[in-house]
Every structure is written in C-alpha cells, then in structure tokens.
Amino acid sequence: MLDRQHLAALVAVSRYGSVTAAAEKLNVTQSALSHMVKKLEDHHGVPIWTKNGRGLRFTQAGEYLLALADRLLPQLEHAERILADFAEGRRGALRVGMECHPCQKWLARLTPHYLAEWPDVDFDVRTSFRFDGVAALLGHEIDLLITPDPVKVPELAFTPVIDYELVLVVHASHPLAAQPYVRPHDLVDETLITVPVSIERLDIYTRFLVPAHCQPKRHRTAEATDLMLQLVAAGRGVSVLPDWLVQEEGAGMPLRALRLGKRGIRKSIHLGIRRGDEQTPYVAGFVEMARQLGR
DNA sequence: TCATCCCTGTAAACTCCCTC
DNA sequence: GAGGGAGTTTACAGGGATGA
8 A cells, every 4th residue: 555654665765876875864774664665566456666786766657656755755844834733722713602792802902913823723703693502602602702691601711801891871851861870761762772682691780680679661772782882872872881882883973871770880801711722722812912902 | 372474684595897 | 897885686584463
C-alpha cells in the first residue's frame, strides 16, 4: 500500500542522490529504506528505480510517484498544520447564540477584534428570540451563549461580562419624566414597547409588574433597539432597556431614563459555555476579550 | 498471555566505479 | 586488472503492535 512514507522516501532519494543519504536525512537506516521501497515495488509489481552505475535512475513509475509526492506532500503538511491547530485550539468554529437583543451592538464591537486575533476560527452568530439558548448550548448547537439570564446547570459555566441597570425610557416631556423612579402602577396606562420575547422572559414583567399584579395598557414589540428608542422619542410609548444602551443609542433624543422602583433592577450579561470548553483557547479567548471590552 | 505480523537494524554479500 | 571505496541488496534477528 502506497503511503506518505514511501513518497517522502522517494523525494529524499531524488533530492540527496542516494538511498544512504536519504535514509540518513529521514533518520532510518539505509536498509530500512531499501526494504521499504522494495516492498512497494513487490506489492505493485513495478520497479521504482533501476541501478545506474553507482547511482539510481527513477523509472517512469518512480517519476510518476515523485510528481505525485510534489503535489501531495505539501498538502499533507498543510493538513497536518491544520490538525495541529485544531488540537491546540487555535482553529475551530465558535457558534455564538444571542439571548440578549440589546447586546448585538456590543457584540458587533467585539467581533472585529476577535476575528483579527483568531483568523482561523469560523465565527457564527445565531440570534432568535424563540431560541432556547441553554438547550442549544447543551445540545452542542452553539458553543457560547450571550444571555442576561444565567441558569444553574452543572454542565454549564456562566461568566458575567457586563453589569447594567434596566431602566424605563420615556419621552422627556412624559409626565413620568419628572419622577425620580417609577412604580409598577405608573405603567398601567402606558404602551410598553419591548423586544419580541415571551413575557416570562421579560424582567419588566417578572421582576416588576407581575409581583405588583400590574400590567401595561398595551404591549407592543419592536425588533431593533434603535427603533424602540425612536418610538419612545416619538411619544408612541415607553420602553425598557439597559442604561448603557440608552446612553449610547439615545444620545440626542428627547428621552429620560428612569429607575424601576426605588432600588432599581440590576442585571449582568453573562457568557455561558459548556464546562470543559473553557480549556479551548479560542473559546477562552472570546470570554477574555469580552471581559476586557466590557461595555 | 501468546502467536503472528510488520518494521527496522545489523552484518555480510554484491555491484560498480575510480585509481594505481 | 587488482584493490579499495561507495552504495545497494539480501538474510536474519529483535522488538513492538495487534488480535485471538
């Protein structure tokens, strides 16, 4: 059976002019190399070289194998380097799941740095608000989950990367704008604009309205955070977003950010990964870069 | 655990070329 | 043409891997 060792041997013999010299370069004995080629010749029933005085002359079959080696060996070496990259975690695929819609712009800032530092890692982002991030992470559909709602699962590890306060955004001329903070019943006559996820996943409901047995007059959704802010600025309702996002995207708009309740609602964006994956350099690299970037 | 296979190394034999 | 050097081939044995 023809294998890489044979091709390497033929290339070495061609390059160094003799079996002895080639064997020395390949760190085998001359005899072993001679045996190897003899066996190849016997197996295929064709001579690879013939003796030419004190030297060797490659036959047509030998020349063919040399040409084959010239094409294949560099590709095999390349493949080995790639496999080494996989083995050492320098290469792979990082599939990021997003359960945090407001984090998209934060991720967009992080991504160019990550792609530059890890050029051999395939990077993919999956965003869906009906997406069960934890199940996807456990099912190996994604490798990293960006979520404001970490869960305690033995197989997963969550790392906080961004601390923020959830605030109510109102138009600057809204009657609530004058208040130091809002209370749940302040929203019963309001149109509440949120990202399109189920109510069970909205902190404004689970941690603010529902415990007080309140609900807004109307609930509507918007896909993009900048649209949410524009709707609020146009007086179409009030919204709930992270404070840092309101500061960044709402700059120049007639908006006010109000604390939810006297104490406010503080949250953290977490990166969730499967335990064991923290050893993978390109996964750990993403987490470290996210920590450093912060907001 | 043992038999078998395969690879490799050692040593000797062989071939060819160069020099005298 | 004989002797010596360089290189190859061949026979044999040792050791590791593998499978029953």
